[in-house]
Amino acid sequence: MCGIVAAVGDVNEELCREMLGRIEHRGPDDTGEIRRGDVWLGHQRLSIMDVDKGSQPMTGADGSTYLVANGEIYNHRHIREDLGHRLFETGSDSEAALHALTVDGPVGLARLRGMFALAFVDANGDFLVARDSLGVKPLYWARRENVTLFASELRAFDPADRPLVESFPPGHCWSRSGGLVRFTDAIPARIRPARRAEQPGVWDEKLLKSVRDSIVAAVENRMMSDVGIGVFLSGGLDSAIVAAIAAEYAKRHDQPLPTFAVGARGSSDLAAARVVAEFLGTEHHEIVMTSADAAAALPKAVRAIEHYDPSLVRSAVPNLLLAEYASKRVHAVLTGEGADELFAGYSYYHDGEFGDPDALQAELVRTVGELHHLNLQRCDRTTMAYGMEARVPFLDRDVIEVALSIPPEHKMTGPGIEEKKLLRDAFAGWVPESILRRGKEQFGDGSGAKDVLEQAVREVPEIAAAEGVELRNAEEAAFYAIWRDELDGIRPDRTLGLFATT
Template sequence: MCGIVAAVGEVDVQMCREMLGRIKHRGPDDTGEIRRGNVWLGHQRLSIMDVGGGAQPLSDVDGTTYLVANGEIYNHRHIREDLGHELFETGSDSEAALHALIVDGPAGLARLRGMFALAFMTSDGEFLVARDSLGVKPLYWARRAGVTLFASELRAFDEADRPLVESFPPGCCWSPASGLVRFADAIPSHVRPARRAEEPGVWDESLLKSVRETIVSAVENRMMSDVGIGVFLSGGLDSAIVAAVAAEYAKRHGQPLPTFAVGAPGSSDLAAAKVVAEFLGTEHHEIVMTREDAIAALPKAVRAIEHYDPSLVRSAVPNMLLAEYASKRVHAVLTGEGADELFAGYSYYHEAPFTDPDALQAELVRTVGELHHLNLQRCDRTTMAYGMEARVPFLDRDVIELALSIPPEHKMTGPGVEEKKLLRDAFEGWVPEEILRRGKEQFGDGSGAKDVLEKAVQSSPEIAAADGVELRSKEEAGFYAIWRDELDGIRADRTLGLFATT
């Protein structure tokens, strides 16, 4: 949705404005700032909800409290009803976060359902920042003598401050008075498999219905927008399910549904996405990626995702091309991120030691909790590089809680049981049968980017060990060299730790 910057302490307003300017791509529609005492808030706006009246910083009617936010509060209508419509001045979903904090203080964060990073202050000096429990929306901070700085992306910080930058932990809030406090866990402690599966891979209709209805609700909640919204359609199972639900919603509301696919000429992703789009009747757009396109996008992708892990870079390159094209047509897109981590879609989940149900469950929980370092970082940065928001319905709280309460045996493969069979069975009839049973293929592979990019960096020099970074392959060394150059020669171990490879 947007980009935010905040500072508390000895505020240098000009420096804060420069920080905000470095993330203007996240919110090209408007710029807002406010200072009260020793607190400064800045906002770059991407207008999605209440385009005319939702400018930030938001304030209460008396002008005594202020908020800047990046993300979406999907239950904002329920919060309005609960707190009273008379409190609200705009149609912005972020205003629900403002009033929840005014009414309940930090406890108001528990009301919020969505993806967000926010900063809140009062005219009498109170200050609070917070990040959603999964870290879907990014937030970084740097604590230095006299001032604490916050921003949506690493690049916002001055080069001198970058060695101090850390990823702000998901599910936490911070204030000068209370310090860092956890208000929510990525995986709530009560979420665990309800029972062992007596017959792995065999389930009744009630489970399929529960999975289907929970995912449908999550997708529909993310269709809220006062501007255009579309779907990134890779041709895989997960994005096809999202597109199918979104298409039904769009039809009921008399709206078109644009879908977007990218791939090299003749790639399997383009072919599969076309099958899905024709089946659903969407307004489909294909971006054919040439070798030259991929190589030209490589440094842009590495800079955008602020990462050099090969699997992320390979998928980021086609994502960048997709986002560049789609951003000219819609302001927000839905993606299939998170389904593989919840329903055991990756091949390694089905190898030792994860052939043990308890080990598989632990690994699913771990990888969901780590998504903010990896796929979610790539998903956010590649879209926001072009001022477009990505929404991730599979990572809705209800979907996570349901998926991780399912016996892990139901996610294991075996004779006649392919990966994600439960998810496939739940959406039988919603997508074409050939897509429903299509095997898992990494986005960077299916799009055709992998081979091109591997060859593009084969001639890159190995990086000196003096950087203190362990690199696993020549390909990763090539991506790291680009990353280092694009991020202004960062060397500090503490900063490099933000980008630990998978």
């Protein structure tokens, strides 16, 4: 939902408007800006909630406070109840953030449950910017001597400012008076190291129900939309579970559920997604990806995700083709991101290094906290490249708490215990048995993107590991070459999620 730009200090309004224009793709429905003292707020809107009245910058009834936000506040109805409906003038979920901050100041951030990056100025001209705990929604900043700039994407910044750009840390807020402050943790603080499982791989219905109920609630909370919502259906376990819950919700509310799958002709993902869609009775769409499609989408994908990591690029190409098609039919989609990190779905989790339960638990916590550098960046950029919002129910705060409270022994593989067995058992009967027991495939592999990209990659000149850039293989060198062409000599640091000139 949308893109934001903000500036505080010695503001150059023309520069700010240029920054906003560079992320117009994130919000094609409307543009707004406000200057208040030495603060400038800009917004590109993707209209999802209260299409008619939810324009931004949003202001309170007396016109003394202003807010721009990117994302969704899933508990906005509860906030309305707590603060009183008399304060609210629209049905927009972002208005809940505006009034929470107006009433409580920075402490109001604790009320917000959802994915967001926001900038707020109060009646005294005090400025605050904040990002959600996991960094589901992107935010970058550049701190110059006389002004601090914020934007939803790296490309928004002027080339002269890009060497200064950093990823704004998730779970933090910043103000001139208080500086950078952590207001929430990616992993809920009340999670304790999981107790030992007496019988690893054996669980009762109570545990299965807690997992199932938390995920069902998270999906249903993310079905809110005034303009239609769909599901990206890869044919894997995680997206199939999301689709199954969404399909039940859609039936109860007498609304259609579009599902979207992409892959090369004959790919395993297309076939599996078709099985799920027929089982659930969804309004299913397939995009058959050719080598020519992949080659044409490759530079667009590298530019969109602002990265050249091979695994990200391989999955970004089909994601981008899927988003281009789906965006003409819905404004928001649900995806299965996060399940592998919470329930140990990747094969490397089960290698020797993480054979110890405590080591596995620590690695799961680490990778969940680092998602904003990689998969969430790809998920956000490929959908927002076509003005469509992606929602990630597995990364709901309650789901994270439940999943990381499970004894790690229950997530380890062994004789008769496949990866994510607990998650599979929790949703037995919800999806076809063949999908429930389908083995893990990376999206770039299952969709066929890895194969169809091979020819495109061979045609791109390789770049030697010069200029201080470590390139791990010919594939990454090819993607880096595209990166250099598309992003004007700016490269991401793979581990820190920061950006620097080459």
